[in-house]
Amino acid sequence: MNLAVTLGPLALRSPLIAASGTVGSVVEFSETIDYSFYGAAVAKSVAPVPWDGRPPPRMASAGSGMLNGIGIQNPGIHAWLHEFGPLLGNVPVPVWGSVVAHDVDGFAQVASAMSDADVEAIEVNLSCPNLDGSIFGLDATLSASIVAAVREATSLPIGAKLSPDAQPISAVAAACAESGADWVVVTNTAMGAGFDPASRRPLLSGIVGGYSGDGLRPISLRCVFEVARDVPEVPIVGCGGVSDANHVVEYLLAGATAVAIGTAHLARPRIARKITQRLHRYGKANGITRIADLVGAYEPW
Numbered sequence: 001m002n003l004a005v006t007l008g009p010l011a012l013r014s015p016l017i018a019a020s021g022t023v024g025s026v027v028e029f030s031e032t033i034d035y036s037f038y039g040a041a042v043a044k045s046v047a048p049v050p051w052d053g054r055p056p057p058r059m060a061s062a063g064s065g066m067l068n069g070i071g072i073q074n075p076g077i078h079a080w081l082h083e084f085g086p087l088l089g090n091v092p093v094p095v096w097g098s099v100v101a102h103d104v105d106g107f108a109q110v111a112s113a114m115s116d117a118d119v120e121a122i123e124v125n126l127s128c129p130n131l132d133g134s135i136f137g138l139d140a141t142l143s144a145s146i147v148a149a150v151r152e153a154t155s156l157p158i159g160a161k162l163s164p165d166a167q168p169i170s171a172v173a174a175a176c177a178e179s180g181a182d183w184v185v186v187t188n189t190a191m192g193a194g195f196d197p198a199s200r201r202p203l204l205s206g207i208v209g210g211y212s213g214d215g216l217r218p219i220s221l222r223c224v225f226e227v228a229r230d231v232p233e234v235p236i237v238g239c240g241g242v243s244d245a246n247h248v249v250e251y252l253l254a255g256a257t258a259v260a261i262g263t264a265h266l267a268r269p270r271i272a273r274k275i276t277q278r279l280h281r282y283g284k285a286n287g288i289t290r291i292a293d294l295v296g297a298y299e300p301w
């Protein structure tokens, strides 16, 4: 099966994307992860200045997934460019940067500076649940302003990363597309919390954090389905709880063009190889020669 897909202006050799925050800066995972199985890998989000993130505990297993409340610890764009900028061209996969900030100008500033690095595209992280204040991606107008400012700041392709907590998520996706997003990533983590009955303490120091992994998948799939139905002109990167080839097929059927793997990397950094093998097996068994033919191709009842 031909795995190549076209995501807005980009041609990807595979629909599999390594999700932001789960492969570090991409560079340091080159030895661990076989990047030849990915169409792109997304670096952890970077802010205008260094952020320390939240105090521990910052990660916990919860239900069939996990909670994280890292708070986007990152070195800030200038140190990031200095440390990783010169190495990005050596990684055997197209690297996408990811920008985050506390205000519109901050997003634009990071996107502008990042454009000098060897990145193929930029994700706009509108949806981190671990920052003080609200999630930008819950507000269509604010999301549109951020995307418009990033669009102005860079000529690179941009994707807007949305929150599964947005209601309706299609309104945010439409606003981002109108403001210049070349695609939307559906979704980031969902807002979640957990408590330890023994210590009676919250599982995360910040109490509310991001829920990811298996339990997120049906929610993100619903979001992908809604965005594909309501905003058919915007391409979608599906994300949430992907750990096998059937999950990838589900996202494609729901309307995603590409599919990001996040939490699954933490336990199985080489998971994309197995997923790729199984995708080929699925193609063979079902007479599908181009994976792109599966996009939005679910059979109605």
Ligand SMILES: Cc1cc2nc3c(=O)[nH]c(=O)nc-3n(C[C@H](O)[C@H](O)[C@H](O)COP(=O)(O)O)c2cc1C
Binding pocket: 019, 020, 021, 022, 044, 045, 068, 070, 072, 098, 125, 161, 187, 188, 189, 211, 212, 213, 214, 216, 239, 240, 241, 242, 260, 261, 262, 263, 264
């Ligand atoms: C430990 C951890 C760190 C993350 N950091 C980021 C980040 O810096 N920027 C971002 O856009 N998403 C970040 N995410 C969200 C993932 O990219 C992904 O959207 C989310 O976890 C849902 O996919 P999954 O269920 O496959 O993990 C992070 C997720 C985890 C688990």
